[in-house]
Amino acid sequence: MRIAVTGSIATDHLLTFPGRFAEQLLADRLDRVSLSFLADGLDVRRGGVAANIAFGLGVLGLRPLLVGAVGGDFEPYRVWLKDHGVDTDSVRVSDTRHTARFVCTTDADQNQIATFYAGAMTEAREIDLREIVAHRGRPDLVLISPDDPEAMLRHTANCRELGLAFAADPSQQLARLTRAEVRDLIDGAGRLFTNEYESALLCERSGLTEEQVLGQVGSWVTTHGESGVRIRAAGRAPLTVPAVEVADVVDPTGVGDAFRAGFLAGTAWGVPERYAAQLGCAVAATVLGHTGTQEYRLTPEPLLARLRATYGPASETELSTHLRGLR
Template sequence: MHDTDYDVLAIGDAVVDVIAPTDDALLAEEGLRKGSMRVLDRDGAERLYERMGPAQEMSGGSAANSMAGIAALGGRAAFVGQIGSDQLGTIFAHDIRAQGVAFDTPALDGDVTTGRCLILVTPDAQRTMNTYRGASEHLSVDAIDPAQVAKAAILYLEAYLWDHDAPRVAMKKAADMAHDASRPVAFTLSDIACIGRHRPDFVELVGSGRIDILFGNEDEARALARHDDLDDAIAALAGHVDLCVITRGADGAIAVGRGERVAVPAVPPRALVDTTGAGDLFAAGFLAGHAWGRPLEASLALGAAAAAEVIADYGARPLGQLRHLAAD
């Protein structure tokens, strides 16, 4: 769109991934199930961090990963997420800006620390994740700039933030700002556990007209719609939004809306190294294509291609430019 500064503006968790190799003994001592994800409080996060070996630290967060993907595709992306005035906050801000994403959210002063996901990687390549959201829990309406929302072709919201009152209010307000500016609002269901905690809220949100584009995987779609049959679930959800976009892993993806139903196959990756970030990069490709006015099938195909690229490397963000995918 010619009257926009950004293709997509996202609001989500500002989290730094702290990744370190470990052995099975540490998992046993911590009472962790290999491959699981647990939520930590601040004390628990600090204690586990002290037990970790030398680590690789990189910016993460689902919607932030998607914005990094859009920038790598050659798009214009912006992100709003709360960080603290600490070392991890500095790392997050540097990384996301270095990847070409506009990020202007001021850090919070005081005794507030930036969110982090402590990832323990065992010799069998299994990842066991431990998340402390930290400053993300304090994202407020004051962090949302109505002019920035109005200058984005699409506003993208992340369900992980729904656990806390302040960011939940901020996201609803941002959605209203977008609609006041005649901009569509996209929402990702993020994780089936989020639906377990907030299904009535999500049903109300989708039914309220605040959401125009709904993202989820097939399990999330079934859980939200309460239909075992995927087609029935998609039909139920699509009745409340302009576009319903459902990923199916190795079976590709489906988009339903505006009288169309389009499916694309998954793109075989050049290597299967790490599936972290596949859904985030799929959303990046689809949102970029949609913001650029591409047909549904082309937007789905770009999402599938971006997902295939990120799972071929280590980490949840692209390691290089993806502009060649957008040019295909």
């Protein structure tokens, strides 16, 4: 199964603040916030939602097609992704803008304050999936993840025109989208991905109830952090999968992207949805133990051990055939 992942490709600047944001915010001064946090650490890492998901798919043995826009500074990042199984030949390189930047500060409670500079990502709206399909062939699935909003809408329209199966992952771009745009992005999606907060925001932004959203998508996959994952579809009981426990959380950045990579890999292999979600949770737990979104490795025994310890031998048996070849 060939998966095309569209969306942001960025460089992450990850800072750590040893205190708590909540202790610095004054309830009666929130309309005039002027704060500076002295960070103890800085890590500069490769990131971007689409690149993170594609990386995860690549290390799981798939060869995803990455679609997005970057600056002329992308070449070392391109080599890294190609070395980890990602097809980057359809990435657009800007002549004038830098690759997007994500600057995120994490406090002692794992709360985060972040700023995203779009840079070359604004040129993603110039990408035409019809041209990519003509040159690279038809993918079996297109994941439309956070990107330039016009690009997300164009990719969705292209998928409908070409009859391509697509999944919607609007994520942090929900705040930028109009009611009509949110509805357009999710209508007909085989899967919809959100976290718990985004699920409520999506309903508010779209003006749809949860039941109405479920009537427009094949299934709705919602991550709930430490509480695991809930998968819903119209006409069937929800499926709940608990999270994999992580004793020492190092950095939560990119954990949702890692879940999506694991889940999509599982569905690409044709395993039942429950086991695909379990794999997603196991990959997400691996990422939590590292600083940065693409600094982890996936090897068979540790990954299968996580699955066995949390979900039992059935999970290991179902997924072992697909994971034994990891290196």
